[in-house]
Amino acid sequence: MSGEKILVIDDDLNILEVIRMRLKAWGYYVIVARNGEEAKSALSATSFNLVIIDLRLSEENGIELMEGIIRYHPNIPVIILTAHGSIESAVEAMRKGAYSYITKPxxxxDxxxxxxxxxxxxxxxKEIEHLRSQLDEQHKFKHIIGKDKRMQEILDRVSMIAKTDCIVSVYGESGTGKELIARAIHYNSDRLKYPFVAINCGTVPEETLEEELxxxxRGHKDAHEKKEGLFIQADGxxxxxxxxxxxxxxxxxxxxxxxxxxxxxxxxxxxSMKTNVRVIVASNTDMQKAVNDGTFRKDLFYKIHVVPIYIPPLRERRDDIPLLATYFLTGFCKVLKKDIxxxxxxxxxxxxxYDWPGxxxxxxxxxxxxxxxxxKNIIATEDIFTSANILKNTFNSYKDAKERFEREYIENLLKISKGNISTASKMAKRYRADIYKLIKKYNLNPENYKNGLTKANTGRMWT
Structure with missing residues (x-):
């Protein structure tokens, strides 16, 4: 290291000169001060990397001066100079924030x-602060891209629950961004200074998952050291x-x-060990069905299902696709140094x-x-899709096309009729029983449309 700015405070001109010459010879930029006033003036004019201060100044208390410096410049480390007879005072200074002390001569x-x-x-x-600021910026809501009404409702909900400690369940197909939502909750909560720890329970062998959590x-299965689980690592x-x-x-x-x-x-x-963590869970399967089938405990389901959040698949918010594509394009071009x-x-x-199954x-x-x-400087269709993908997604099966039409038709019908089944059946010129059959088939909830809202998926879990 060289060129770092160091402030040296001592009322002994001989010592000041000796230290100044030594530090300058080592390549440091040195400013000297004989008292608190000169030190404050220097600190207001220059951004220092280190302060060296004599504990025993003739006209002022070195510890009090150090405390004042740390109060207004908490990230600048302070080294205390002290005589052999004042080591106890130097230790006290370290308790009050000094980085270290060194005895004279x-x-x-040393x-x-x-x-x-x-x-x-x-x-x-400084590096930790920089990384934290990057992390905080990365997880602000503005980096969750989407103008779809359901996504905006999700962000509103996340904003409301972030400051609480309630358990949150996030549901959605693979690749919809469940962990991104979980991180947004954490980094907008009062726990943001503590760890966010994530684990995919489905990828860890059953016999080791309990140990991971x-x-x-020490001694378990001949283990030489104890292992801290993720609940302890995430404490706070x-x-x-x-x-x-x-x-x-x-x-x-x-x-x-x-x-x-x-x-x-x-x-x-x-x-037993106490742990203070907020729990967020996620699933891409129908948890209510798992409870009904007896594969998931009903009491655990009700414990984790306090605040459910349902993320719609990308094919149901197609207006967001160009926004997301442009967002990814900008980010990758910056990293890969491409001009597209x-x-x-x-x-x-x-x-x-395209249906975007992923x-x-x-x-x-x-x-x-x-x-x-x-x-090229512009992305064309063939750069993104192979011919097989284009063919596959241009021509869906008759069954898939029919079901897509039925679902979109019944959703639009419920939106226009505001969830009124009688009105919907008259508009469609179908029996009420036919409308109810389609509603049940696609797991829709007419109540979600009564105010003209488009919450078609807030009554179901993704499968």
């Missing part, structure tokens, strides 16, 4: 080491359990105990018509692949 090697370590701490602190004691923050519906019945029982009692018991252990201006109209039209994740992957492989 000091060796050049002074150099203290400075290097303090500067390293300063840069690590709750840890194990949030744990996100994806694919909650895949966990075994025995683990469901233990998870219910954790949620009810707020304590965990490591595998192989006998002592956009998409051809035909490419946009094809993306809107949802937003699939769209993101296709845009990234197109940017990597193209040598």
């Amino acid at each position: 000091f060796h050049n090697e 002074l150099s080491l203290h400075i290097k370590n303090a500067l390293e701490k300063h840069y690590l602190t 709750f840890g194990h004691i 923050g949030t744990i996100f359990l994806d694919e909650i519906g895949t966990i075994s019945s025995s683990l469901q029982t233990k998870l219910l105990e954790v949620l009810q009692e707020g304590v965990i018991k490591p595998v192989g252990g006998t002592k 201006i956009g998409f051809t109209p035909a490419a946009i039209q094809r993306m809107i018509l 949802n937003v994740r699939e769209l993101q992957n296709k845009i990234e692949h197109a940017i990597i492989t193209t040598n």
Whole structure:
């Protein structure tokens, strides 16, 4: 390191000069001050990386001056200079925020080491703050792209529940952004300074999932060290359990105990440990059906199903596809250093018509692949889709096309009639029983349309 700015405060001109010369020889930029007033003036004019201050100033208290510096410049490390007889005071200064102390007279090697370590701490602190600010920015709501009314309603709901500690269940097909919603809840909550820990329960073998969640004691299965589970790692923050519906019945029982009692018991252990975490779960399967089938505990379902959030698949919010595509294009071009201006109209039209079975994740992957492989300044249809994909999604099966038409027809009918079945049957010139049959077939709730709202999917879980 060289060129870092260091402020040295001492009322002994000889010591000031010695330190100034040594630091300058090591490549540092040095400003000296003989008292608090000169130090404050220097701090207001220059951004320092380190302050070195003598504990015993003739006309003022070095600890009080240090406390004032730390109060207004909390990220600048402070090294205390002290005589052998004042070590207790130096220790007190460290308790009040000093980084370290060094006794006079000091060796050049000791002074150099203290400075290097303090500067390293300063840069690590700055890097952590930078990463945190990037992370906070990444998880602000404005980075969840979508003008679809249902997505806006989801963000409104997330905004309301973020500051609470309620358990949240996020439902949606794979690739719809369930973890993104969970992170938005965490990073807009009072727990944002604590960890966000995520695990996909469906990808961890059943026999090791319990240890991953709750840890194990030393000696369990000949383990030489104890293992901290994710609930302990997330203490104070949030744990996100994806694919909650895949966990075994025995683990469901233990998870219910954790949620009810707020304590965990490591595998192989006998002592319970308190944990303070917010729990967010997610599933891409019909949890109510799992309860009805007896594969998921009813009491656990009601425990986690406090605030459900349903994310619509991308094919049901097609107006968002061009927005998301442009968002991914901008981000990947910046990372990959590509100068691509956009998409051809035909490419946009094809993306809107495509069903996106992998949802937003699939769209993101296709845009990234197109940017990597193209040598043009505009993305065309063939850059995003293979001929097989185009053919497959241009010609759906008769059954799929019929069901899509039926669903869109009944949804539009309910919107126009505001959920009134009698009005809907008259408009469609069909019997009420026929309308009810279609409503049941597509798991729609007429109540969601009574105010003209488009909440077609808030009454169902994704399968």
